[in-house]
Amino acid sequence: MPEIPPPLKPPKRVLLGPGPTTVEPRVYAAMQLPIVSHVDPFFYQVAEDIRIMLGPVFGTESHFRMVISGTGSSGMEAAIVNFTDPGTKFAVLANGYFCERISDIAGRQGASVVRLEKPWGETFTAEEARDFIAREKPAIVAYVQAETSTGIYLPGKAVCDAAHAHGALVIADCVTSLGAMPVDMDAIGIDIAYSCSQKGLSCPPGLAPIALSPLALERLRARTAPVRSFYFDLKLLDDYYEGAHRYHHTAPISMFYALREALAIITEEGLESRFARHRRNHLAFVAGIEALGLRMHVTDPANRLWSLNTVSVPEGIQDAKVRARLVAATGIDILGGFGPLAGKIFRVGLMGASSTQENVLAALEGLEAALGAEGYRPAGSGRAAAERFYAANPA
């Protein structure tokens, strides 16, 4: 037998990366509660509580809302495989890493993938989206509402309108918007929206909320070819969580308890207050970044996520060294960019329980010190600028 490992002692981190985010004590406490069987009526009630509370967060009145027993990436796969067959024409608005992943998964299903591409950090005009969809006439259009790799927010109304005009269904990746910014599924016209339990919901990672519009549900029910995945087969999952409660898999009970508690916290805070808090902390952070003489990677403020801030790394500075100094000195954990943005941006998450004034001020102060130690000369005090913003814009 191997040696008995020492007791787990996680380092203290302030989680300000692109996720996971800070988990509140109440959510940890929920995972202490004794588990029950996956076919216990109590468990089905927990799943139903989650279903109910997910409605406003997704911004939908559609009944079909559930949780996939996997991380956010499993939500993406479930969203794609239930609506994609060999030869399906699948259009992707591609301007970041998660658009690449969507294209990859659709390709693995044998879909005919067509893409409208933009550099990472730019976004699409309504006209560009309309022209692309009108030209390609796809069966599915996928876009990323909140692109974690670039910091871009694309609500998606023009995409959905154009897709529906051509009879296409729309898949939207809401992994970094859900619980932090408006997803507005019904108002925007998203047919299949998925997300994760961490980030804006501030639950530990491990679950993937997903919601279908009535149109998507109709298409799902009409399909006769088997979905290639059993684990992600939404018809079977619907039979498990709803109505007949036909056994499908043993759901991760403790994670469901945690997500229910995280959604209860959101329900208590109220969505409008929650969004306002995220927006305010984001704007204060941006004020601080600009005071430091740094630039946001996403140039138009209207296209910036409130949940995930991308800051350009100044000329001559190595981002990994700055991040290492920051975490060593303060415990604040942020991430860098990857792919074409490797070494070019810092990614600073202010989501869920991590989106606080205290964290914004600490991050600005910590960044200033870490950048300074690497030779960067800030234009002014980021912390002071953020403090002025908070004073001028009370909650």
Place this chain on the structure above:
Amino acid sequence: MPEIPPPLKPPKRVLLGPGPTTVEPRVYAAMQLPIVSHVDPFFYQVAEDIRIMLGPVFGTESHFRMVISGTGSSGMEAAIVNFTDPGTKFAVLANGYFCERISDIAGRQGASVVRLEKPWGETFTAEEARDFIAREKPAIVAYVQAETSTGIYLPGKAVCDAAHAHGALVIADCVTSLGAMPVDMDAIGIDIAYSCSQKGLSCPPGLAPIALSPLALERLRARTAPVRSFYFDLKLLDDYYEGAHRYHHTAPISMFYALREALAIITEEGLESRFARHRRNHLAFVAGIEALGLRMHVTDPANRLWSLNTVSVPEGIQDAKVRARLVAATGIDILGGFGPLAGKIFRVGLMGASSTQENVLAALEGLEAALGAEGYRPAGSGRAAAERFYAANPA
């Protein structure tokens, strides 16, 4: 916004079904620890601790051992999709529900599935397995080592020998054996073994351990066609957990903490002691069942799982009524059969932290009372018989 739901108050259950099983306080406590990022060196160390401790539990020295971020069913899907392409000849030894599911998933990949069938509760002789494999010459042979739907244990040596003689890889479902009975992956010759975090490991559900033999790893590395699933792509998962630590998904950190603790408990107990405990409690339970005048569904004691006991429902008794009485009176949660065994068996799990003398005695006493209330006249006292067994067979 929906109403704020009341605080979660799970009912007190003694989990003696086919899973999930009792979770020890230490494991719940591990989920209270603060999460870190999925790319934090601390997290990679937790994953590595798990990898190390999984070796003896699987009975393998093969380096490739990891955890899929989904439940046991996701382990099954990962095991199949990485080794199955359209047209792959895929042989299944089919004698229970999970064999059906394996056939289903292989069929969804476009495999050519061939089956050797037996009634649910019977098993295969070495000769039957050999003849089947020699006749079909499949590329993959799949069997269920521990069939939760029937209570059958099939270690699988003859299956593996015959498969390897024909160059086939062997997939074994070890969902209900891992941590409770010998899996003996290397000694038996299993190429791809998967399981779940609950049941014998006594962690909450949510993760799926998987291990590959060197031969399976060679085949995996040699494949050029993309795996149809991104989420379950073992090559990408290997790049994430090992070496380059290339981002794949945001692993469920709290579940990893829990599984590490559950494996630490197993390492402390020692595998031989743990298996002996399971065997002893199983035999005491069987002694009690027989004293009550009931029959075990699996007739040959050598083919019975120690972890999951299937008891024939006596003539004229409705199993659901008995189970409802049992849980109402004692909190003991067992399950019935399904498919061809619906209404015909009780399934009583004695796995992991649920496998205790106290639970065996309470289950026998509770069953006797519940059966009695439904009109069954027991031949004698089950509890007394089990107590005699324990006295005659000290731990």
